[in-house]
Amino acid sequence: MKNVHKLTEGAILLAAYTIMLLITIYVPILGAVVNLFLSLPFIMFAAKHNRQSSIVFMVAATLLSLIVGTFFAIPLTLAYGLTGIVMGDFVRNQKGRAAVFLAGSITFLLNLVIQYAVAVAFFKMDFIQQSIDLVRESVDQSMGMLEMLGQEPNTVLLEQLNAGIDLLQSLIPSIFVVISLATVFLIQLVSFPIVKRFGVKIGEWSSFRDLTLPKSLLYYFIFALLASFFIQTENGGYFHLALTNILFVLQLLMVVQGLSFIWYFNHSRGWSKALPIIITVMVFVMPFLLYIVWILGIIDLGFDLRKRLLK
Incomplete structure (x- = not known):
């Protein structure tokens, strides 16, 4: 039985996934x-059954996606299926959120x-x-249209646009990380x-305001920042790419730390919960606020602002 x-459960979940x-x-x-x-069918199945059964379910889903979909359906199944299997397995073993x-x-x-490679x-x-x-072609075409209209292109703006494109290309690894975390x-x-509705026990998140990153990250950040100032790297070289991406990820973590402090400070003062939500949204809309929160995160991590507030 x-x-x-x-x-029966596997067949229903496979049908829903299809x-x-x-x-x-x-x-x-x-x-x-x-x-x-x-990922939902995979999470539900892996949360209730052992790994061997989950692997069989994954293989069946891959074959089914090839039959009913196209060849390009396989990358979707592998990405979301394997992610769901791993998450469901961790849920089954009562790991933290x-x-x-x-x-x-x-x-x-x-x-x-791997799929990109x-x-x-x-x-x-x-x-x-x-x-x-x-x-790049769009930028070149826009500059060409300006020349045709008899206007001189702004060379400073053009250099800034090209520098931005080069930076974006350098940050591809970090962008992959951000996409994965967000997804x-x-x-x-x-x-x-939905999984909870079917009787699967899942741990709760700890409050965002209580999030405190390891202090060692601050030392890594300072070291990477100093290295970017004093070490000349070849643009596009391996060391340049590695340093750029490390700095980007560490800066993003400092912003998260700063936002966490804002939520903590708001809670300690008993202010409206809407206030930190508005600030969080504005941080990603108004770039100058991003730098303020970034600096706040560094100060909080380096000088234990929360303990000082308690005192």
């Missing part, structure tokens, strides 16, 4: 929303990097480089309430 129940996959592929607007639920999030993010990131190496499809080339966060946000 147990095997029959497992097979429907969501078809909507994701063939219905553009609705598919963008349904896309976030693709943060551990589930981290494991899912790493799995999704590895899928993203395969697309470039075997199919000669470098969509990132093609997008960057398209942006898994959204997957948890939409999937876990």
